[in-house]
Amino acid sequence: MSAASQSFEAPAEARTSAAPAGRRSGRAVSARLLLGVVLPLGLGLVWEAVVASGFASGRLMPPPSRVIAELVRLASTGALWEHSLITLSRVLGGFAGGAVAGIALGVLTGTSRLLRDLLDPSFQALRSIPSIAWVPLFILWLGIFEASKVTLIAVGVFFPVYLGVSSALMSVDRRTAEVGRIFRLSRLATVRRILLPSILPATVVALRTGLGLGWMFVVAAEFMGASSGLGYLLVDGQQLGKPTQILAAILTFAVLGKATDAILASLAAPFLRWQDSVGEAP
Template sequence: MATDESLGLQHRSHTTDEHARHRAPQAADATRVAPRPRDPLKRWRIAGLILPLAFLAAIEVLVRASVLPAHLVPAPSTIAETLWQLGGERLARHIGASSMRVLAGFGIGSALALLFGGAMGLSRRLDALLDPAFQALRAIPSLAWVPILLLWMGIDEAPKITLVAIGAFFPVQLSVVAGIRGVDRKLIELGEVNRLSPRALFTRILLPASLPQIFTGLRTGLSLAWMFMVAAELIAATRGLGYLLSDGRETGRPDLVFGAILLLALLGKLSDSILKTIEARVLSWRDTADEPSSSRGAR
Protein backbone atom coordinates (compact mmCIF):
# COMPACT_ATOMS: atom_id res chain seq x y z
CA MET A 1 0.00 0.00 0.00
CA ALA A 2 2.86 2.34 0.75
CA THR A 3 4.21 1.59 -2.67
CA ASP A 4 0.86 2.43 -4.25
CA GLU A 5 0.66 5.67 -2.32
CA SER A 6 4.21 6.66 -3.35
CA LEU A 7 3.38 5.83 -6.96
CA GLY A 8 0.24 7.96 -6.69
CA LEU A 9 2.22 10.84 -5.24
CA GLN A 10 4.79 10.57 -8.03
CA HIS A 11 2.00 10.53 -10.63
CA ARG A 12 0.33 13.60 -9.14
CA SER A 13 3.72 15.38 -8.90
CA HIS A 14 4.45 14.55 -12.53
CA THR A 15 1.00 15.79 -13.58
CA THR A 16 1.47 18.99 -11.59
CA ASP A 17 4.85 19.59 -13.23
CA GLU A 18 3.30 19.07 -16.65
CA HIS A 19 0.53 21.58 -15.89
CA ALA A 20 3.11 24.06 -14.57
CA ARG A 21 5.17 23.73 -17.73
CA HIS A 22 2.08 24.29 -19.86
CA ARG A 23 1.02 27.33 -17.81
CA ALA A 24 4.47 28.95 -17.85
CA PRO A 25 4.38 30.02 -21.54
CA GLN A 26 0.80 31.23 -21.10
CA ALA A 27 1.79 33.37 -18.11
CA ALA A 28 4.75 34.73 -20.02
CA ASP A 29 2.48 35.61 -22.94
CA ALA A 30 0.02 37.30 -20.59
CA THR A 31 2.71 39.44 -18.99
CA ARG A 32 4.26 40.33 -22.32
CA VAL A 33 3.49 43.90 -23.35
CA ALA A 34 1.01 44.04 -26.21
CA PRO A 35 2.35 45.76 -29.32
CA ARG A 36 1.02 49.22 -30.02
CA PRO A 37 -1.64 49.32 -32.75
CA ARG A 38 -0.49 50.60 -36.10
CA ASP A 39 -1.64 54.05 -37.11
CA PRO A 40 -3.91 53.59 -40.16
CA LEU A 41 -3.46 57.28 -41.07
CA LYS A 42 0.35 57.28 -41.01
CA ARG A 43 0.68 57.57 -44.78
CA TRP A 44 -1.90 60.35 -44.91
CA ARG A 45 -0.10 62.26 -42.14
CA ILE A 46 3.18 62.00 -44.04
CA ALA A 47 1.40 63.19 -47.19
CA GLY A 48 -0.03 66.10 -45.21
CA LEU A 49 3.50 67.19 -44.34
CA ILE A 50 4.75 66.75 -47.90
CA LEU A 51 1.84 68.68 -49.48
CA PRO A 52 2.91 72.23 -48.41
CA LEU A 53 6.51 71.44 -49.34
CA ALA A 54 5.36 70.33 -52.77
CA PHE A 55 3.35 73.53 -53.10
CA LEU A 56 6.41 75.65 -52.27
CA ALA A 57 8.48 73.65 -54.75
CA ALA A 58 5.86 74.28 -57.46
CA ILE A 59 5.93 78.02 -56.71
CA GLU A 60 9.72 77.96 -56.97
CA VAL A 61 9.58 76.32 -60.39
CA LEU A 62 6.87 78.68 -61.68
CA VAL A 63 8.76 81.78 -60.54
CA ARG A 64 12.07 80.57 -61.99
CA ALA A 65 10.29 79.81 -65.27
CA SER A 66 8.85 83.37 -65.29
CA VAL A 67 5.30 82.06 -65.23
CA LEU A 68 4.67 84.00 -62.00
CA PRO A 69 6.07 87.55 -61.68
CA ALA A 70 8.90 87.60 -59.14
CA HIS A 71 8.06 91.15 -58.00
CA LEU A 72 4.62 89.98 -56.87
CA VAL A 73 5.25 86.36 -55.83
CA PRO A 74 8.86 85.87 -54.72
CA ALA A 75 10.42 82.43 -54.94
CA PRO A 76 10.57 80.46 -51.68
CA SER A 77 14.37 80.37 -51.95
CA THR A 78 14.38 84.19 -52.09
CA ILE A 79 12.14 84.33 -49.02
CA ALA A 80 14.45 81.96 -47.15
CA GLU A 81 17.45 84.08 -48.13
CA THR A 82 15.71 87.23 -46.87
CA LEU A 83 14.94 85.64 -43.51
CA TRP A 84 18.52 84.41 -43.29
CA GLN A 85 19.85 87.91 -43.97
CA LEU A 86 17.77 89.28 -41.09
CA GLY A 87 20.03 87.38 -38.76
CA GLY A 88 19.13 84.83 -36.15
CA GLU A 89 19.16 87.25 -33.23
CA ARG A 90 17.04 89.91 -34.94
CA LEU A 91 14.55 87.38 -36.27
CA ALA A 92 14.33 85.72 -32.86
CA ARG A 93 13.45 89.09 -31.30
CA HIS A 94 10.57 89.56 -33.75
CA ILE A 95 9.28 86.02 -33.22
CA GLY A 96 9.69 86.26 -29.45
CA ALA A 97 7.85 89.59 -29.23
CA SER A 98 4.86 88.31 -31.20
CA SER A 99 4.77 84.98 -29.35
CA MET A 100 4.82 86.63 -25.92
CA ARG A 101 1.98 88.98 -26.90
CA VAL A 102 -0.11 86.07 -28.13
CA LEU A 103 0.68 83.98 -25.06
CA ALA A 104 -0.19 86.78 -22.63
CA GLY A 105 -3.28 87.94 -24.50
CA PHE A 106 -4.61 84.45 -25.09
CA GLY A 107 -4.05 83.50 -21.46
CA ILE A 108 -5.89 86.55 -20.13
CA GLY A 109 -8.69 86.41 -22.69
CA SER A 110 -9.35 82.68 -22.36
CA ALA A 111 -9.27 82.82 -18.55
CA LEU A 112 -11.88 85.59 -18.50
CA ALA A 113 -13.90 83.74 -21.15
CA LEU A 114 -13.94 80.55 -19.08
CA LEU A 115 -15.09 82.52 -16.04
CA PHE A 116 -17.85 84.50 -17.78
CA GLY A 117 -18.85 81.63 -20.05
CA GLY A 118 -19.18 79.22 -17.14
CA ALA A 119 -21.29 81.69 -15.16
CA MET A 120 -23.53 82.42 -18.15
CA GLY A 121 -23.88 78.74 -18.97
CA LEU A 122 -25.02 77.95 -15.43
CA SER A 123 -27.29 80.99 -15.02
CA ARG A 124 -29.86 81.82 -17.68
CA ARG A 125 -30.55 85.16 -16.00
CA LEU A 126 -26.90 86.18 -16.27
CA ASP A 127 -26.84 84.96 -19.86
CA ALA A 128 -29.90 87.07 -20.72
CA LEU A 129 -28.22 90.07 -19.09
CA LEU A 130 -24.77 89.86 -20.71
CA ASP A 131 -25.31 88.08 -24.03
CA PRO A 132 -26.67 91.10 -26.00
CA ALA A 133 -23.67 93.23 -25.02
CA PHE A 134 -21.17 90.46 -25.74
CA GLN A 135 -22.66 89.74 -29.17
CA ALA A 136 -22.52 93.44 -30.06
CA LEU A 137 -18.88 93.71 -28.95
CA ARG A 138 -17.99 90.52 -30.83
CA ALA A 139 -19.14 92.10 -34.09
CA ILE A 140 -16.62 94.97 -33.83
CA PRO A 141 -13.67 94.41 -36.24
CA SER A 142 -10.21 94.10 -34.77
CA LEU A 143 -8.88 97.28 -36.45
CA ALA A 144 -11.73 99.30 -34.93
CA TRP A 145 -10.36 98.56 -31.46
CA VAL A 146 -6.86 99.81 -32.26
CA PRO A 147 -7.42 103.62 -32.10
CA ILE A 148 -9.49 103.28 -28.92
CA LEU A 149 -6.86 101.20 -27.16
CA LEU A 150 -4.09 103.54 -28.31
CA LEU A 151 -6.00 106.50 -26.87
CA TRP A 152 -6.65 104.75 -23.59
CA MET A 153 -3.37 102.87 -23.06
CA GLY A 154 -0.72 104.55 -25.21
CA ILE A 155 1.62 102.70 -27.55
CA ASP A 156 3.27 100.33 -25.08
CA GLU A 157 2.58 96.60 -24.71
CA ALA A 158 -0.73 97.04 -22.87
CA PRO A 159 -2.93 97.87 -25.91
CA LYS A 160 -1.42 95.03 -27.97
CA ILE A 161 -2.00 92.42 -25.28
CA THR A 162 -5.50 93.79 -24.63
CA LEU A 163 -6.38 93.54 -28.31
CA VAL A 164 -5.15 89.93 -28.43
CA ALA A 165 -7.20 89.16 -25.30
CA ILE A 166 -10.31 90.63 -26.95
CA GLY A 167 -9.78 88.42 -29.98
CA ALA A 168 -9.43 85.28 -27.85
CA PHE A 169 -12.26 86.08 -25.45
CA PHE A 170 -15.39 85.84 -27.58
CA PRO A 171 -14.97 82.44 -29.32
CA VAL A 172 -13.95 80.79 -26.04
CA GLN A 173 -16.83 82.40 -24.11
CA LEU A 174 -19.33 81.35 -26.77
CA SER A 175 -18.06 77.76 -26.81
CA VAL A 176 -18.20 77.47 -23.01
CA VAL A 177 -21.82 78.62 -22.92
CA ALA A 178 -22.78 76.36 -25.83
CA GLY A 179 -20.91 73.41 -24.31
CA ILE A 180 -22.65 73.66 -20.95
CA ARG A 181 -26.06 74.25 -22.52
CA GLY A 182 -25.51 71.30 -24.86
CA VAL A 183 -25.05 68.70 -22.11
CA ASP A 184 -27.57 65.86 -22.35
CA ARG A 185 -30.47 66.49 -19.99
CA LYS A 186 -30.51 62.81 -19.00
CA LEU A 187 -27.02 63.16 -17.53
CA ILE A 188 -28.14 66.13 -15.45
CA GLU A 189 -31.24 64.26 -14.26
CA LEU A 190 -29.04 61.31 -13.34
CA GLY A 191 -26.92 63.57 -11.17
CA GLU A 192 -29.99 65.04 -9.53
CA VAL A 193 -31.37 61.56 -8.82
CA ASN A 194 -28.08 60.70 -7.10
CA ARG A 195 -28.43 63.93 -5.07
CA LEU A 196 -25.20 65.49 -6.26
CA SER A 197 -24.45 68.93 -4.91
CA PRO A 198 -24.33 71.81 -7.44
CA ARG A 199 -20.54 71.79 -7.25
CA ALA A 200 -20.33 68.02 -7.78
CA LEU A 201 -22.86 68.24 -10.62
CA PHE A 202 -20.64 70.80 -12.36
CA THR A 203 -17.31 69.04 -11.82
CA ARG A 204 -18.50 65.49 -12.49
CA ILE A 205 -21.11 65.95 -15.23
CA LEU A 206 -21.33 69.41 -16.79
CA LEU A 207 -17.62 70.15 -17.13
CA PRO A 208 -16.49 66.77 -18.57
CA ALA A 209 -19.41 66.70 -21.00
CA SER A 210 -18.70 70.23 -22.26
CA LEU A 211 -14.90 69.91 -22.50
CA PRO A 212 -14.80 68.84 -26.19
CA GLN A 213 -16.64 71.99 -27.27
CA ILE A 214 -14.58 74.14 -24.89
CA PHE A 215 -11.35 72.89 -26.47
CA THR A 216 -12.76 73.69 -29.90
CA GLY A 217 -13.38 77.24 -28.71
CA LEU A 218 -9.87 77.45 -27.26
CA ARG A 219 -8.31 76.44 -30.57
CA THR A 220 -10.47 78.95 -32.43
CA GLY A 221 -9.57 81.65 -29.91
CA LEU A 222 -5.88 80.87 -30.31
CA SER A 223 -6.04 81.34 -34.08
CA LEU A 224 -7.90 84.64 -33.63
CA ALA A 225 -5.29 85.71 -31.08
CA TRP A 226 -2.62 85.48 -33.79
CA MET A 227 -4.81 87.49 -36.18
CA PHE A 228 -5.49 90.23 -33.63
CA MET A 229 -1.80 90.33 -32.75
CA VAL A 230 -0.96 91.15 -36.36
CA ALA A 231 -3.60 93.90 -36.37
CA ALA A 232 -2.05 95.44 -33.25
CA GLU A 233 1.51 95.27 -34.59
CA LEU A 234 0.54 96.72 -37.96
CA ILE A 235 -0.47 99.97 -36.28
CA ALA A 236 1.97 100.60 -33.45
CA ALA A 237 5.01 98.36 -33.01
CA THR A 238 8.75 98.46 -33.48
CA ARG A 239 9.25 94.71 -33.47
CA GLY A 240 7.20 91.62 -34.15
CA LEU A 241 5.97 89.75 -37.22
CA GLY A 242 3.23 92.31 -37.79
CA TYR A 243 5.91 94.99 -37.85
CA LEU A 244 7.81 92.97 -40.48
CA LEU A 245 4.64 92.85 -42.58
CA SER A 246 4.20 96.60 -42.32
CA ASP A 247 7.89 97.25 -43.02
CA GLY A 248 7.84 95.02 -46.09
CA ARG A 249 4.76 96.76 -47.43
CA GLU A 250 6.19 100.26 -46.93
CA THR A 251 9.55 99.41 -48.47
CA GLY A 252 8.09 97.43 -51.38
CA ARG A 253 9.65 94.10 -50.38
CA PRO A 254 7.26 91.21 -51.05
CA ASP A 255 9.92 88.73 -49.94
CA LEU A 256 9.79 90.20 -46.44
CA VAL A 257 5.98 90.23 -46.46
CA PHE A 258 5.74 86.60 -47.53
CA GLY A 259 8.47 85.63 -45.07
CA ALA A 260 6.48 87.09 -42.19
CA ILE A 261 3.34 85.32 -43.44
CA LEU A 262 5.14 81.96 -43.57
CA LEU A 263 6.47 82.46 -40.05
CA LEU A 264 2.97 83.29 -38.82
CA ALA A 265 1.65 80.12 -40.46
CA LEU A 266 4.36 77.99 -38.85
CA LEU A 267 3.88 79.51 -35.39
CA GLY A 268 0.10 79.21 -35.65
CA LYS A 269 0.36 75.56 -36.64
CA LEU A 270 2.85 74.84 -33.86
CA SER A 271 0.72 76.45 -31.16
CA ASP A 272 -2.42 74.71 -32.41
CA SER A 273 -0.62 71.35 -32.41
CA ILE A 274 0.43 71.88 -28.78
CA LEU A 275 -3.15 72.70 -27.78
CA LYS A 276 -4.44 69.73 -29.79
CA THR A 277 -2.01 67.42 -27.95
CA ILE A 278 -3.23 68.75 -24.61
CA GLU A 279 -6.80 68.17 -25.75
CA ALA A 280 -6.04 64.56 -26.71
CA ARG A 281 -4.51 63.87 -23.29
CA VAL A 282 -7.29 65.55 -21.31
CA LEU A 283 -10.03 63.86 -23.34
CA SER A 284 -8.36 60.44 -23.61
CA TRP A 285 -11.35 58.91 -21.80
CA ARG A 286 -13.64 59.53 -24.78
CA ASP A 287 -14.86 56.67 -26.96
CA THR A 288 -16.17 58.42 -30.05
CA ALA A 289 -16.29 57.72 -33.76
CA ASP A 290 -13.32 60.04 -34.25
CA GLU A 291 -11.10 58.01 -31.92
CA PRO A 292 -9.05 55.35 -33.78
CA SER A 293 -9.33 51.76 -32.63
CA SER A 294 -6.96 48.85 -33.07
CA SER A 295 -9.81 46.80 -34.44
CA ARG A 296 -11.18 49.50 -36.73
CA GLY A 297 -9.32 50.86 -39.74
CA ALA A 298 -9.62 54.38 -41.08
CA ARG A 299 -11.75 55.03 -44.08
Protein backbone atom coordinates in the same frame (compact mmCIF):
# COMPACT_ATOMS: atom_id res chain seq x y z
CA MET B 1 0.78 24.44 -18.12
CA SER B 2 -0.52 25.72 -14.78
CA ALA B 3 -2.77 28.70 -14.29
CA ALA B 4 0.01 30.44 -12.35
CA SER B 5 2.48 30.14 -15.24
CA GLN B 6 -0.14 31.41 -17.66
CA SER B 7 -0.73 34.47 -15.47
CA PHE B 8 3.01 35.22 -15.52
CA GLU B 9 3.23 34.81 -19.30
CA ALA B 10 0.31 37.14 -20.06
CA PRO B 11 2.18 40.41 -19.35
CA ALA B 12 5.05 39.34 -21.63
CA GLU B 13 2.60 38.65 -24.45
CA ALA B 14 0.95 42.00 -23.84
CA ARG B 15 4.33 43.72 -24.05
CA THR B 16 5.26 42.01 -27.30
CA SER B 17 1.93 42.94 -28.88
CA ALA B 18 2.12 46.51 -27.55
CA ALA B 19 5.52 47.15 -29.11
CA PRO B 20 4.43 46.57 -32.74
CA ALA B 21 1.29 48.58 -32.03
CA GLY B 22 3.43 51.46 -30.79
CA ARG B 23 5.63 51.27 -33.88
CA ARG B 24 2.55 51.21 -36.11
CA SER B 25 1.17 54.26 -34.32
CA GLY B 26 4.49 56.09 -34.77
CA ARG B 27 4.54 55.26 -38.48
CA ALA B 28 0.94 56.45 -38.83
CA VAL B 29 1.78 59.79 -37.20
CA SER B 30 4.82 60.22 -39.46
CA ALA B 31 2.72 59.39 -42.52
CA ARG B 32 0.11 61.98 -41.53
CA LEU B 33 2.79 64.63 -41.00
CA LEU B 34 4.31 63.91 -44.41
CA LEU B 35 0.89 63.96 -46.04
CA GLY B 36 0.17 67.34 -44.47
CA VAL B 37 3.11 69.03 -46.22
CA VAL B 38 2.32 67.61 -49.67
CA LEU B 39 0.00 70.47 -50.70
CA PRO B 40 2.17 73.47 -49.64
CA LEU B 41 5.33 71.78 -50.89
CA GLY B 42 3.71 70.95 -54.23
CA LEU B 43 2.40 74.49 -54.71
CA GLY B 44 5.80 75.93 -53.82
CA LEU B 45 7.59 73.70 -56.31
CA VAL B 46 5.11 74.61 -59.04
CA TRP B 47 5.59 78.35 -58.46
CA GLU B 48 9.36 77.91 -58.29
CA ALA B 49 9.25 76.18 -61.69
CA VAL B 50 7.01 78.90 -63.16
CA VAL B 51 9.42 81.66 -62.11
CA ALA B 52 12.52 79.69 -63.13
CA SER B 53 11.08 79.06 -66.60
CA GLY B 54 10.47 82.78 -67.13
CA PHE B 55 6.66 82.68 -67.26
CA ALA B 56 6.56 85.03 -64.25
CA SER B 57 9.08 87.51 -62.88
CA GLY B 58 8.49 86.69 -59.21
CA ARG B 59 8.96 90.34 -58.27
CA LEU B 60 5.71 90.78 -56.33
CA MET B 61 5.25 87.07 -55.55
CA PRO B 62 8.76 85.72 -54.96
CA PRO B 63 9.41 81.99 -55.35
CA PRO B 64 10.08 79.85 -52.28
CA SER B 65 13.86 79.93 -52.82
CA ARG B 66 13.96 83.70 -52.32
CA VAL B 67 11.65 83.53 -49.30
CA ILE B 68 13.81 80.84 -47.70
CA ALA B 69 16.92 82.93 -48.41
CA GLU B 70 15.24 85.88 -46.67
CA LEU B 71 14.36 83.70 -43.68
CA VAL B 72 17.98 82.55 -43.48
CA ARG B 73 19.16 86.16 -43.62
CA LEU B 74 16.75 87.27 -40.88
CA ALA B 75 17.70 84.27 -38.75
CA SER B 76 21.43 84.90 -39.17
CA THR B 77 21.05 88.49 -37.94
CA GLY B 78 18.90 87.37 -35.01
CA ALA B 79 15.97 89.54 -36.10
CA LEU B 80 13.72 86.58 -36.90
CA TRP B 81 14.11 85.02 -33.43
CA GLU B 82 13.72 88.34 -31.64
CA HIS B 83 10.54 89.36 -33.47
CA SER B 84 9.08 85.85 -33.28
CA LEU B 85 9.59 85.60 -29.51
CA ILE B 86 8.03 89.01 -28.94
CA THR B 87 4.98 88.12 -31.02
CA LEU B 88 4.71 84.70 -29.35
CA SER B 89 4.81 86.24 -25.88
CA ARG B 90 2.03 88.66 -26.82
CA VAL B 91 -0.15 85.88 -28.20
CA LEU B 92 0.36 83.63 -25.19
CA GLY B 93 -0.33 86.48 -22.76
CA GLY B 94 -3.51 87.50 -24.56
CA PHE B 95 -4.58 83.87 -24.96
CA ALA B 96 -4.19 83.17 -21.24
CA GLY B 97 -6.26 86.20 -20.24
CA GLY B 98 -8.95 85.72 -22.88
CA ALA B 99 -9.27 81.98 -22.29
CA VAL B 100 -9.63 82.31 -18.51
CA ALA B 101 -12.25 85.04 -18.86
CA GLY B 102 -14.08 83.17 -21.62
CA ILE B 103 -14.27 79.91 -19.67
CA ALA B 104 -15.34 81.63 -16.44
CA LEU B 105 -18.09 83.73 -18.00
CA GLY B 106 -19.12 80.89 -20.31
CA VAL B 107 -19.67 78.64 -17.30
CA LEU B 108 -21.66 81.35 -15.50
CA THR B 109 -23.97 82.14 -18.41
CA GLY B 110 -24.24 78.48 -19.41
CA THR B 111 -25.44 77.39 -15.98
CA SER B 112 -27.49 80.40 -14.87
CA ARG B 113 -30.51 81.62 -16.83
CA LEU B 114 -30.46 84.93 -14.96
CA LEU B 115 -26.83 85.67 -15.82
CA ARG B 116 -27.37 84.52 -19.40
CA ASP B 117 -30.27 86.94 -19.87
CA LEU B 118 -28.23 89.69 -18.23
CA LEU B 119 -24.84 89.27 -19.95
CA ASP B 120 -25.20 87.28 -23.15
CA PRO B 121 -26.96 89.95 -25.29
CA SER B 122 -24.14 92.42 -24.59
CA PHE B 123 -21.43 89.86 -25.33
CA GLN B 124 -23.10 88.87 -28.59
CA ALA B 125 -23.27 92.53 -29.65
CA LEU B 126 -19.62 93.14 -28.75
CA ARG B 127 -18.61 89.99 -30.63
CA SER B 128 -19.69 91.59 -33.90
CA ILE B 129 -17.28 94.53 -33.57
CA PRO B 130 -14.29 94.22 -35.97
CA SER B 131 -10.91 93.87 -34.30
CA ILE B 132 -9.51 97.00 -35.90
CA ALA B 133 -12.32 99.06 -34.35
CA TRP B 134 -10.90 98.41 -30.87
CA VAL B 135 -7.45 99.75 -31.78
CA PRO B 136 -7.99 103.52 -31.30
CA LEU B 137 -9.94 102.96 -28.09
CA PHE B 138 -7.30 100.71 -26.53
CA ILE B 139 -4.54 103.15 -27.53
CA LEU B 140 -6.52 105.94 -25.85
CA TRP B 141 -7.12 103.89 -22.71
CA LEU B 142 -3.90 101.89 -22.35
CA GLY B 143 -1.33 103.69 -24.47
CA ILE B 144 0.65 102.38 -27.39
CA PHE B 145 2.78 99.85 -25.51
CA GLU B 146 2.29 96.21 -24.52
CA ALA B 147 -0.89 96.53 -22.44
CA SER B 148 -3.03 97.63 -25.38
CA LYS B 149 -1.64 94.90 -27.65
CA VAL B 150 -2.16 92.06 -25.18
CA THR B 151 -5.65 93.35 -24.32
CA LEU B 152 -6.64 93.40 -27.99
CA ILE B 153 -5.46 89.80 -28.41
CA ALA B 154 -7.34 88.79 -25.25
CA VAL B 155 -10.54 90.27 -26.69
CA GLY B 156 -10.09 88.22 -29.85
CA VAL B 157 -9.57 85.03 -27.83
CA PHE B 158 -12.40 85.71 -25.36
CA PHE B 159 -15.42 85.58 -27.65
CA PRO B 160 -14.97 82.15 -29.31
CA VAL B 161 -14.02 80.58 -25.97
CA TYR B 162 -16.98 82.17 -24.20
CA LEU B 163 -19.41 81.21 -26.95
CA GLY B 164 -18.09 77.64 -27.18
CA VAL B 165 -18.25 76.98 -23.44
CA SER B 166 -21.63 78.65 -22.91
CA SER B 167 -23.24 76.94 -25.91
CA ALA B 168 -21.80 73.55 -24.93
CA LEU B 169 -23.20 73.82 -21.40
CA MET B 170 -26.64 74.77 -22.67
CA SER B 171 -26.64 71.80 -25.06
CA VAL B 172 -25.80 69.18 -22.40
CA ASP B 173 -28.51 66.51 -22.28
CA ARG B 174 -30.93 67.21 -19.44
CA ARG B 175 -30.77 63.56 -18.38
CA THR B 176 -27.03 63.90 -17.83
CA ALA B 177 -27.56 66.87 -15.53
CA GLU B 178 -30.23 64.97 -13.62
CA VAL B 179 -27.62 62.41 -12.57
CA GLY B 180 -26.32 65.01 -10.15
CA ARG B 181 -29.73 65.38 -8.59
CA ILE B 182 -30.05 61.62 -8.22
CA PHE B 183 -26.78 61.52 -6.27
CA ARG B 184 -27.75 64.69 -4.37
CA LEU B 185 -24.78 66.69 -5.57
CA SER B 186 -24.62 70.41 -4.92
CA ARG B 187 -24.85 72.82 -7.85
CA LEU B 188 -21.09 73.43 -7.74
CA ALA B 189 -20.34 69.70 -7.55
CA THR B 190 -22.72 69.01 -10.45
CA VAL B 191 -20.90 71.59 -12.59
CA ARG B 192 -17.46 70.27 -11.60
CA ARG B 193 -18.10 66.52 -11.79
CA ILE B 194 -20.74 66.20 -14.52
CA LEU B 195 -21.17 69.29 -16.70
CA LEU B 196 -17.53 70.30 -17.17
CA PRO B 197 -16.37 66.80 -18.24
CA SER B 198 -19.33 66.69 -20.64
CA ILE B 199 -18.26 69.89 -22.40
CA LEU B 200 -14.51 69.17 -22.43
CA PRO B 201 -14.33 68.30 -26.17
CA ALA B 202 -16.24 71.47 -27.10
CA THR B 203 -14.03 73.51 -24.76
CA VAL B 204 -10.87 72.22 -26.45
CA VAL B 205 -12.29 73.18 -29.85
CA ALA B 206 -13.20 76.63 -28.50
CA LEU B 207 -9.69 77.10 -27.10
CA ARG B 208 -8.11 76.13 -30.41
CA THR B 209 -10.41 78.53 -32.25
CA GLY B 210 -9.55 81.27 -29.77
CA LEU B 211 -5.84 80.61 -30.21
CA GLY B 212 -6.21 80.91 -33.97
CA LEU B 213 -8.01 84.24 -33.58
CA GLY B 214 -5.29 85.33 -31.18
CA TRP B 215 -2.75 84.95 -33.98
CA MET B 216 -5.02 86.97 -36.26
CA PHE B 217 -5.54 89.73 -33.70
CA VAL B 218 -1.82 90.03 -32.98
CA VAL B 219 -1.31 91.42 -36.48
CA ALA B 220 -3.81 94.22 -35.78
CA ALA B 221 -2.20 94.70 -32.36
CA GLU B 222 1.28 95.05 -33.85
CA PHE B 223 0.04 97.58 -36.38
CA MET B 224 -0.50 99.90 -33.39
CA GLY B 225 2.84 101.64 -33.74
CA ALA B 226 4.88 98.58 -32.84
CA SER B 227 8.63 98.62 -33.35
CA SER B 228 9.01 94.88 -32.85
CA GLY B 229 7.22 91.64 -33.64
CA LEU B 230 6.30 89.83 -36.83
CA GLY B 231 3.58 92.42 -37.53
CA TYR B 232 6.30 95.07 -37.56
CA LEU B 233 8.19 93.03 -40.15
CA LEU B 234 5.04 93.03 -42.29
CA VAL B 235 4.67 96.81 -42.07
CA ASP B 236 8.38 97.37 -42.63
CA GLY B 237 8.34 95.12 -45.70
CA GLN B 238 5.31 96.91 -47.11
CA GLN B 239 6.80 100.39 -46.57
CA LEU B 240 10.17 99.45 -48.07
CA GLY B 241 8.71 97.39 -50.92
CA LYS B 242 10.21 94.06 -49.83
CA PRO B 243 7.75 91.27 -50.70
CA THR B 244 10.25 88.59 -49.66
CA GLN B 245 10.26 89.96 -46.11
CA ILE B 246 6.46 90.10 -46.07
CA LEU B 247 6.17 86.47 -47.20
CA ALA B 248 8.87 85.42 -44.74
CA ALA B 249 6.87 86.99 -41.89
CA ILE B 250 3.65 85.38 -43.13
CA LEU B 251 5.34 81.98 -43.32
CA THR B 252 6.66 82.43 -39.78
CA PHE B 253 3.14 83.30 -38.60
CA ALA B 254 1.87 80.10 -40.21
CA VAL B 255 4.56 77.90 -38.65
CA LEU B 256 4.18 79.38 -35.17
CA GLY B 257 0.39 79.23 -35.35
CA LYS B 258 0.41 75.60 -36.41
CA ALA B 259 3.00 74.70 -33.78
CA THR B 260 1.06 76.30 -30.91
CA ASP B 261 -2.18 74.69 -32.09
CA ALA B 262 -0.49 71.28 -32.23
CA ILE B 263 0.91 71.76 -28.71
CA LEU B 264 -2.53 72.72 -27.38
CA ALA B 265 -4.14 69.72 -29.08
CA SER B 266 -1.48 67.35 -27.72
CA LEU B 267 -1.90 68.73 -24.18
CA ALA B 268 -5.65 68.14 -24.39
CA ALA B 269 -5.40 64.69 -26.00
CA PRO B 270 -4.86 62.70 -22.76
CA PHE B 271 -8.12 64.11 -21.37
CA LEU B 272 -10.06 63.05 -24.47
CA ARG B 273 -8.91 59.43 -24.77
CA TRP B 274 -12.37 58.24 -23.75
CA GLN B 275 -13.84 59.54 -27.02
CA ASP B 276 -14.71 56.96 -29.65
CA SER B 277 -15.49 59.26 -32.56
CA VAL B 278 -15.46 58.92 -36.32
CA GLY B 279 -12.45 61.22 -36.54
CA GLU B 280 -10.35 58.74 -34.57
CA ALA B 281 -10.94 55.94 -37.11
CA PRO B 282 -7.96 55.09 -39.36
